[in-house]
Amino acid sequence: MYADADAAVRAAGPRCEASGKCCRFTEYGHTLFISHFEAEILLESAPAYTQPVTRDGCPFQVSGLCTARDARPLGCRIYFCDPAYADRMVEITELAIARLKAIANEHDAGWNYSPLHHFLNAAVRERPAVSAPDSMTLPDARHALPLVPPPTI
Numbered sequence: 001m002y003a004d005a006d007a008a009v010r011a012a013g014p015r016c017e018a019s020g021k022c023c024r025f026t027e028y029g030h031t032l033f034i035s036h037f038e039a040e041i042l043l044e045s046a047p048a049y050t051q052p053v054t055r056d057g058c059p060f061q062v063s064g065l066c067t068a069r070d071a072r073p074l075g076c077r078i079y080f081c082d083p084a085y086a087d088r089m090v091e092i093t094e095l096a097i098a099r100l101k102a103i104a105n106e107h108d109a110g111w112n113y114s115p116l117h118h119f120l121n122a123a124v125r126e127r128p129a130v131s132a133p134d135s136m137t138l139p140d141a142r143h144a145l146p147l148v149p150p151p152t153i
C-alpha cells in the first residue's frame with residue numbers, strides 16, 4: 001500500500017520546498033491522523049522519541065527532516081502543500097484509506113483512526129511494569145502498544 005501511494009504521488013508530481021512545516025502541525029494548522037495499522041508500522045522502526053508527545057508536531061522531524069522516513073504513515077507520504085496537487089491528494093488519500101478499512105474489515109482488526117500523538121503517547125502509557133535484573137534489557141516501550149484489539153468472542 002505504501003509503495004502504491006508513493007507511486008501515485010510520484011506520478012502526480014507535487015512540488016515540495018522542504019520547509020518541514022507540514023510536520024509542525026500547530027504552526028501549519030493541521031493534524032496528522034493515522035490508523036492503528038500505520039502506527040504499528042511506525043512504532044516498529046521509528047527512532048526513540050521524547051514523551052509526552054503533544055499535538056504540536058512530530059517528534060521524528062529533526063532539523064527539518066524526517067527521521068522515520070521508511071515507516072512514515074500514509075498522510076506523510078501523500079500530503080504536500082502544493083495547491084496544484086490538492087485535488088489529486090484528496091483522491092489518493094481516499095483510495096488509500098478505503099483500502100486500509102477494507103483490510104481492517106477483512107481481518108476483523110477493528111479501526112482506530114486518531115491523531116499521531118495519541119498513538120505515540122498510548123505506547124508510553126501501555127509500557128509494562130517489568131522489573132528485571134540489571135543485566136536484562138527491558139522491552140522497548142515503543143513495542144508495547146496493543147494496537148490491534150483482540151477479537152471479541
Ligand code: SF4
Nearest residue numbers: 023058060061066076
Ligand atoms: S513521520 Fe516524518 S514525515 Fe511524518 S510527520 Fe513525522 S517527521 Fe513528518
